[in-house]
Amino acid sequence: MEIINYHLDEKLHLPKNYLSVFQDLSFAMFDIETTGLNPEYSQVILIGILYVQEERIAIRQLFCTHRNEEKILLETFQNEIKNFDMLLSYNGDTFDIPFLNKRFQYHHIPCKIESYKNFDLLRFVRKQKEILNLQDCKLKSVEKSLGIHRKDILSGKESVELYNLFENNRNSHLKKLILLHNYDDLYYFSKCLEILDKVNLEEFLPSIPIIISIDAEKKCYVTKWAIQNHALLVQGFYPPSTRNYNHREYGLGFHFKFHHKTQSFEATIPLYKGSLSTGLSCLYINLNDFSFCHQTKSKEYQVPDHLVILKEGKKEKKLEIWHFMISFLRYILSGF
Template sequence: MDIIINTLKNSYNTPPILSQFLNNKNFILFDIETTGLNANYNRVILIGVLYKQADNIVIKQFFCNDSSEEKQLLESFMDTFKTFDFYITYNGRNFDIPFLNKRFTKHRLNYKIDNYLNFDLYKVVKSNKNFLGLDNCKLKTLEKFLGINRKDMIDGAESVKLYKKYEYTKDTNLKSKILLHNYEDILHLLPTLDVLNYISKDNLYAHFPKEFYLDDKFKIRIIDYRVKKDFLEVWGKFYGNINQDLIFYNHNYNFSLMKGDKQFNLRLPLLNVNNGDEYSFINLYELDFMVHDLNEMSNKEKLQYLVKAKNEIKNYNIYKFIKDFSIHILKQFHMNKDVVDGS
């Protein structure tokens, strides 16, 4: 197995919305090449990763000279990958991550990539394909849209065929073509993030992983939420120790953490305005979280509590309020060591 490392000067500026979300998180981009599409019997033969290191960009490729070296490749990849907090892929949620996790299990490697911490650019592009005017969601199509040119002329299917030939002939020219294809996929994934500059903040926050901390030992992860007519319903998981179920129910809102299955649930009241229920706000009148009167707020202040405008879900406002309100509740219980164990 070979590990090929290339170091480049970093001249790329991350889109502001992504920088805001990352908030100094240590992130990595990655892409895999395989001998086929079925993870039950096909193998991973090449993984390319890209990450920032000081003022540089590092591209590291893990390559199997023979597919029998897959376990060694996976172990080497793990050593690098597990040091990062967050990852970015292109269709990694549906392909790269499930495939890798299947192969980890196949080789009895005690490791699993958490799909929740993956920001899949493909999903963003797919949901905005018509808005962006793209013919399809292929990475090369997106690169063309952004004016990115590549040297490699093959696709993933051709890469599979070339590797089969390489494994038999050990032709270094074939190896170079396979490596170049993966190298350019991972190298160009970084500037393709510029497509985020064309997309609204709320649309992007629908795709970002959403989790927050009470302290360094207690975390809540939002799995999903629904804006209904009169309520915002939220569910997720929590990570940390509680000594008993934490349940706060009243006629206005519900908040719960269930010790057994680590479930987090939150139900918040909404205020619908404009007669036709076109605009929905967090109903501050029914919460003891804030004492502000909506009527006394400026329009700009009111907008931070807007969760739905006509058919548009305000994902950023929803995430921010869930976070702030939940931390407010948790801090009250955190003072009681009989409920929340911060040890």
């Protein structure tokens, strides 16, 4: 197996929406090349990783000179990504991650990539397709909408065919084409992050994974947040927890459960019903019910400072919910 490193004299531009949510998180973008689409009998032969090193773009490619080196490649990749808070991919939730996990399992490698640690840009694009004015959700279409026109003419299928030829004749030109295809996919994928600023922050939040820094080292992964039955429901995972027992906590304004075996949690926060001066109904929280400090981000309502509107009529106030979740989970999980 070969490791090829590239250090670009170029900063990675991160869009405003991205920085609003993920600024303090380390991340790696990744893309895999395989010998086929079925992980039962196909192998991973190349993984590209893009990350920021000393404020510059760095790309690392893990390349199997023969498909029987797959186990070494997977073990190396496992070690490469373990210290990143988040992964970024395109269609990773559906293809890359399930494929990798199946191959980890095949080689008896004790690793599983959790989808809640992955930001799949394709999911965002699908949810916002109409706003983004895209004909389809292919990465090439996203690139085109942003004015990106790359020279790479290889398809994924053609890359597989080239690898089969390379295994037989070790032609260096074939290897260069395979590596370039993966490199370009990663490099231009990083440019496509610009599309995140094509929507406002309120529309951005429901389309992305929510990852909250509890402190400088510990991260919490929220997998579900929604208002149901006049309550705010929050579910997720907290892998850094050292607790070896289940935990329940009740306060005036919440119910919280932590399951140590799965490192998962769920919180239910009952909401008050009210009416606004506009005549619309609303759901809100009373900050006096909680023993931590939190300030509303919205100034659009003439209500006392200790009341935070989370739903107006049928519209959930995603930005307010997100800010409150951060305060609430930092308060609850800081002792775990």
